Amino acid sequence: MAGAYWCMVEDDRQGAPKKVMAEVLGEASRLAGQAGAEAEAVWVTDKATPEGIKQLGEWGAKRVWLLENAAFAPYRAEVWTPVVADLAGKESPQAIFAPVTTRQREFMARLAARLGAGLSADSTSMTMEGGKLVATRPVYAGKLLSKMAWAKTPWMATLRPNVFRPADPQAGASPDVQKPAVTVPAEAMKLVERRQEASTGLPELTEAEIVVSGGRGLKGPENFAILEELAKVLGAAVGASRAAVDAGWRPHRFQIGQTGRTISPKLYLGFGISGAIQHLAGMRTSKVICAINKDPEAPIFKIADYGIVGDLFEVAPLLTQEFKRLLEK
């Protein structure tokens, strides 16, 4: 049988895989199926739960390689890389995929160097052409798309969240679980502390299905409260443009754009955002884009599916009311 399509598991640090793994496993299964191969999960963690393993199976992993050891948390590239590279050396996977998260981006790059493999980062689509994988990824602030091909296997890629179709869960599927013996490499980095950000009670920006975002048009930090009201009703994350972040209205972690986070939600609602190229770079692959702006000439209207030319201070609270009415039904 052809080499497996590996999916590196991103988890919630509590023993459960993150929802984005349904997308990664779904895509890996689809591609593997075309090649008569199977999708497998590789889970490096200090704690895996039976429910988490079952979940991976239901999302399409035929096998779960469980690399479980207390030394694997916190994540450090120098500890994870040799362990996964050794397993890859023995198992010769055809492909290795991972979702785009801060640590997977770093880990996959380091692993690619160790394996001498090619890595297509932040890919947004994948196809098989003549039996070989071709990945598409946005480049130049999302102004162009670049099609990538590999000269050798494993084909390595990180996948942008919210872009690939999630697997249809196969209830009751139970994966083969393998627990290879691991030699834990020496660690160089020592964790001093973790600083959790105060929870906003709203979803993480890059994982959210709906994102409400504010720009210069909000006129001041206090007015983000208007967007938070709307976000609470929608279960959305709140983001900001570079202008709003540079003005000090929101911390940098909320910035959407080329020098911030790249998001791809089902629904993006931009308030008082003009749509500079550097902002579009971070949200252009959103499925439905809505813009509310006073200026009818704002560039964001060029890529918006729906727009309202108007005063956000009037429109946003009205939208909050309307969504509330709709969702309470």
Add this chain to the structure above:
Amino acid sequence: MKILVMIKQVPDTATQVKIGGDGRGIDTAGITWIVSPYDEFAVEEALRIKEKRGQGEVVAVSLGPERAKEALRSCLAMGADRAVHLKDPAWDAADTLTTARALAAVIKQEAPALALFGRQAIDDDMGAVAAQVAELLGWPVASWIMEDAVDADGKTIRVGRQVEGGLEIFDMPLPAVVSAQKGLNEPRYPTLKGIMGAKKKEIKEVKAADIGLAAEPPVLSVVKLESLPPRPPGRIIQGEPAAAAKELVRALREDAKAI
């Protein structure tokens, strides 16, 4: 303490990019080139570490064609002491791994205590080279750092790496690789004196053979660049705010099925 900062020259974000004749690269005519913004954070951080310690050397390194010298010159104008320019036809089709091998070879030769990178270059947004260099050197790596402090002996660096939902603070032994995230600092503008002084600073050209490397085919390559598929034309919802809001919510639910 010696610090190497790896930088890349990229098109300015606002520049229009067009697909070039070969269909795999961009048409470079008329492009405004800049130092990739994340790399500027890295240069600034290197200068601050040196200034804080009261001694040291900051070396800017870039792999690229002749024009990459302008980017290196900007770093010298900011305050870097000297520059290394990796320039060779062997690197024309370099993928991240080829680039990482070249940079790692220079870093090995220069033997700095710290190798600083930007989180990613804003042209291809690959964001892989820093971690790959770390692997090739066998050094630890911390990506997306928001803060750092080198200890008095210059033996370890404490870094705050950004992860989803917070910061993780680590102690790393030097030498190490770190990559800068926005928010680490506010890069300085070169002063007139800095710009004048930069003209006299050394930019050493290095070819592949100088660091013991030969041309090798990339493991990952661009097959084709494509324009974005056009988005279907949008709809501006007219009317009084209350009616428009109502209609937008209806359209999102019933037409777009986004809610």
